Amino acid sequence: MFGLAAKALLSGMLIVAIAELGKRLPTFAALVASLPLVSVLGMILLWNARPDAENMAVHAEATFWYVLPSLPMFLVMPWLLRHGYGFWTALLAGCLLTVALYLLMAQFGPRLGIRV
Template sequence: MLYATIKVLLTSVLVVAVSEAAKRSALFGALIASVPLTSVLAMIWLYAETGDTEKIARLSTGIFWLVLPSLVLFVSLPLFLRAGLGFPISLTAAVALTVGAYFAMLYVLGLAGIEI
């Protein structure tokens, strides 16, 4: 239980660090958020718990393929906001488009015979 608590606290600190940094500088906040710290932590936790490098390799490959559709959020959200939509509507629409992009990517990967 202590191990899980440490994992949650460390991961939470990263999220807070991004939001606090973004208050001071959008560039610095974006830089911290763009570094795959969460993915690296997940790989570290997975290795520490299982020692299974094949699981880490599969996780890394899955992250690669699923980062691509996640970019839809970062393209569509500013477009919606700059078009004058409110933040809640813009975020909801961007998330909906991103979810659609995830399903489309999984479908295309399935057609290509790539398993995640």
């Protein structure tokens, strides 16, 4: 139980640090947020729980393919915000687009030989 709480605390601290940094240096905070810190931490924790090279390889490759459908959100949101849409509307639209693209990836990825 302590391990789970420590993982949650570490994740929360990372999010808070990025948000606080974003108040002063938004571009640098974006750089930090774009780093695959969550993926790296997740892989470390997964490896500690199950040190299996094939399992890790599948996980890392699937992570790559699932990152791709999330990227358009970071173009749609600024476009909407700059064209008068509110933050919550832009965020919702970006999230809905991401979900739709995830579903497309899950549907068509395997047909294209992509392991997801």
